[in-house]
Amino acid sequence: MRHVEFTTPGGPEVMRIVEGPVPTPRAGEILVKVEAAGVNRPDVAQRQGSYPPPKDASPILGLEIAGEVAGLGEGVTGFTLGDKVCALANGGGYAEYCAVPASQTLLWPKGYDAVKAAALPETxxxxxxxxxxxxxxxxxxxxxxxxxxxxxxxxxxxxxxxxxxxxxxxxxxxxxxxxxxxxxxxxxxxxxxxxxxxxxxxxxxxxxxxxxxxxxxxxxxxxxxxxxxxxxxxxxxxxxxxxxxxxxxxxxxxxxxxxxxxSTMRPRSPEEKRAIRDDLKSEVWPRLEAGEVAPVIHTVLPFADVAAAHRLMESSEHIGKIVLSFD
Incomplete structure (x- = not known):
């Protein structure tokens, strides 16, 4: 799969797109074929070297994704192959495939596409x-x-x-x-x-x-x-x-x-994130589906333009979300 890599911290120019193995979902994880990924300030901080990923997380940038379920780890229930999902990732979102905890995953709100769904999880x-x-x-x-x-x-x-x-x-x-x-x-x-x-x-x-x-x-x-x-x-x-x-x-x-x-989100326990996910599913997803609340998307850029996405994030000239598309 293609994914973003950087070997030394620095500006947006240190990122490059390389090829590597598709991750294997562990117990309790879902493998998602990524269609879109959100860009967030923690991604910028990680690229700059001030926000390292947890030890058990992917070193690849990216904390929110949307796409299609391509594989299920041991013990995963409630999801099937082909489901359209979005997820809060612990890392690994800037890639064509990403393994995410099922406890941090939700089906797309009705009427949503990959770009809108990818703009939801982190925020x-x-x-x-x-x-x-x-x-x-x-x-x-x-x-x-x-x-x-x-x-x-x-x-x-x-x-x-x-x-x-x-x-x-x-x-x-x-x-x-x-x-x-x-x-x-x-x-x-x-x-x-x-x-x-x-x-x-x-x-x-x-x-x-x-x-x-x-x-x-x-x-x-x-x-x-x-x-x-x-x-x-x-x-x-x-x-x-x-x-x-x-x-x-x-x-x-x-x-x-x-x-x-x-608080910061990334170090929270799986149980804490599951509780947040469950609240969102019951309290917020119906409001998204009713159009009462919606993500504000400033721009959608091709995956290859990840450096431009980070420059825009650092400029603070945007209003709302920046999303990478894998189409």
Whole structure:
């Protein structure tokens, strides 16, 4: 099979397409003939050398795929050869075949094709786990979502709105802010020209929001604490603005009884990922099939243009998902 390889960390140019053996599915795994694969920031971090794969995972890049079931490992039930599936992979998605745990695999939502299905797993698993399972966002609450025009952001806005929350978000241009409002945000704040703390405090009568979903990290830590309401929760999923907050004022955590949490998806146990998968199947897939929520796809590029896909991801000029097609 063809797959993406890089031997030393570096820029997008270090990736090349080579040929290698088709993986054999282990017990509990499904072999998928890949038709499309999503591109995500963890892929960029792995290519740069800062996000190594787990020891038992494929070293090949790629964390979300869609395609056809081509083989079943021992003990797999609920899937048959030829099923159209999408999956959260532990690695190996930038390839013509990928072995994925059955517990992280779902049938395509009705009416979906490979490209739309490949845009689902990484972002929907991440958003559901961090925004709903861990932060406990519920109907009637308010949430601030940073990076609203990203794949995570566009997914978060739609899911939060669909489950009854009022959504505020930040983005870096008027075009991106407009896209966020169109997706359901009550207000999109241009972080380059506005202070999101001041805007939200004014809009909420000084109360603040119940939840913040943050991918910036240290650069926003103090202001995230300021913008939270009493008993609020800050959920951190990435550190695009740094991982070490050296001069943070922690007093708001005590005074407002705040919760600060966060997680990464890849190191989670199979049982945890199965629980997320089961929630998505019952709570989110019906909304996808009804058209209430949908992945926002910025562009679809041929598999051979993987370097261009990574350059686009690093530029942050996209709105929504970047997908590789194997057609």
């Amino acid at each position: 929907f698993f991440t958003v559901w786990a961090n925004l709903f399972q861990m932060a406990g966002l519920t109907d009637g609450e308010t949430v601030l979502i940073h990076g609203g025009s990203s794949g995570i952001g566009t997914t978060s806005i739609q899911l939060a709105k669909a489950f009854g929350a009022t959504v505020y978000t930040t983005a870096g241009s008027a075009e991106k802010c407009a896209a966020c409002v169109e997706l359901g945000a009550a207000k999109a704040i241009n972080y380059k020209t506005e202070d999101f703390v001041e805007v939200i405090k004014a809009d909420t009568g000084g109360k603040g929001v119940d939840t913040v979903l943050d991918m910036i990290g240290a650069a926003y830590f103090d202001r995230n604490l300021q913008v939270l309401a009493k008993d609020g929760c800050l959920s951190i999923i990435a550190f695009l603005g740094g991982a070490v907050a050296e001069k943070a004022d922690l007093r708001p955590i005590m005074v407002k009884r705040l919760t600060v949490t966060g």
